[in-house]
Amino acid sequence: MPHRILILGGTTEARQLAGKLALRADLSVTLSLAGRTESPVTQGVPVRTGGFGGVPGLAAYLEEAGTALLIDATHPYAARISANAADAAQLSGVPIMALRRPGWEPVDSDSWTLVATVAGAVEALGEAPRRVFLALGRQEVAAFEAAPQHHYLIRSVDPVEPRLAVPVATYLLARGPFREADERALLVEHGINVIVSKNSGGEATYGKIAAARAVGIGVIMVRRPELPDVPSAETVEALAAMVDHFLEPVAERGV
Template sequence: MTPPRSTVTPLNILIFGGTGDANRIAADLLQEFGSDVRLQLSLAGRTSAPRLPDGIPVRIGGFGGAEGIISWLGSEKIDLVIDSTHPYATQISSHIAQACHAVATPCVQFQRTAWQKTDKDRWIMVKSLAEAAQILPDHGKRALIASGRKDLAHFEGLEKTWLLVRTVESPKEPFNLAFGEWLIARGPFTVEGEIELLQRHNIDVIVSKNSGGDATEAKILAARELNIPIIMVERPGVSPVEQAEKTQEIIEKIRNTLAKH
């Protein structure tokens, strides 16, 4: 841990979270820098019972777009923003980037490493969930939909493919699952558990986003083991801000910033 600099004003850091990555980053920064940083974690409030880090103030709720973020950055005198939202949360990441550019607040977007396809994987790459739903009947009769609870409406009305829809919570938007079954579950999952799930429900195709990370990678490994195809939604483009794939990169940036602070 970096020795505290008691005579210097702490660096105010706002972390946009909603992922396990954000919690780990917050805990690592607190351990590394202690009283040299003042952390805030912002959550959109999409999950009713989010996992929260200990000892770090949490703000829950939207800001009202880029203008709202700009106002918060000013009122809280934020020195650095860390965008550790979900890789597919493109709207909030866009608002964060716009706000930080508008008021010249440094911003780092944490991008967890995407899953990498191997020779043993059967991935069908698509650009959107809408495209995934359109081609789904051509690739299987019983599908695991493991792409989150947003935009499930694309899968309504499918009569040729039975759906096992797995989400952390029930979707907020109405979704008529006439031909399928709900499964409410939160990772991390095990490969053995995923293999058992896929075999028990006779799943022959999976729909997933390339979210990366360990918590839900087991379905990718299970599909590889069982030779099940995955309709994989490609990663969206990154925000026009500084990028980091490892917490250590963020730590180094903060260390350099503190040296000038």
């Protein structure tokens, strides 16, 4: 019987990992999505959508499904989901691994202001009106209603509903990857003088960081949250190579 693997996804790497593992006849892969994106990219493997009901619900699911391995491949800022996954794995006795995309590091000519939270980013914008590119996703932008003096450019995969209660906001619907040249053109077209971003890491959305450097504007960067200390890898290939190590003890128990 194939080993059942549950991947908590929502990232490009999660989809890539699921596709890579699904090629193996000895594995049965299910990808779980939170359901926050209205039109997710086709995943190529069986998909489960929606929450589990916290730690007890996820632990129960893992046990009932006969899951041999749980893989946390969620977004680097999905701290609550990652914490729940680690706790549910411990509660159920199911091994867990994590795919942890490395964050970006500032280089020469970058001008980053590091903040701990999105609320901190709002405060870091200051009182004087600025033209701000919010590259955070629609879940986070409501906090900027506290600073209505700024002009906002807001990009998201799905529409921001309700729209921000601010005098000036422009909305763009787009899905990455985003090229540096296109990002530079976007910044110039809208007269942007500061970007607010999470340190998501990866190449798909790095274009805006490189573009900010090229045009000489600052980035207010929201630091990554603390995540559980579980076995992890930085790339799809490295994690896929580690899977058998975590499945061997399960096979020995006859699960």
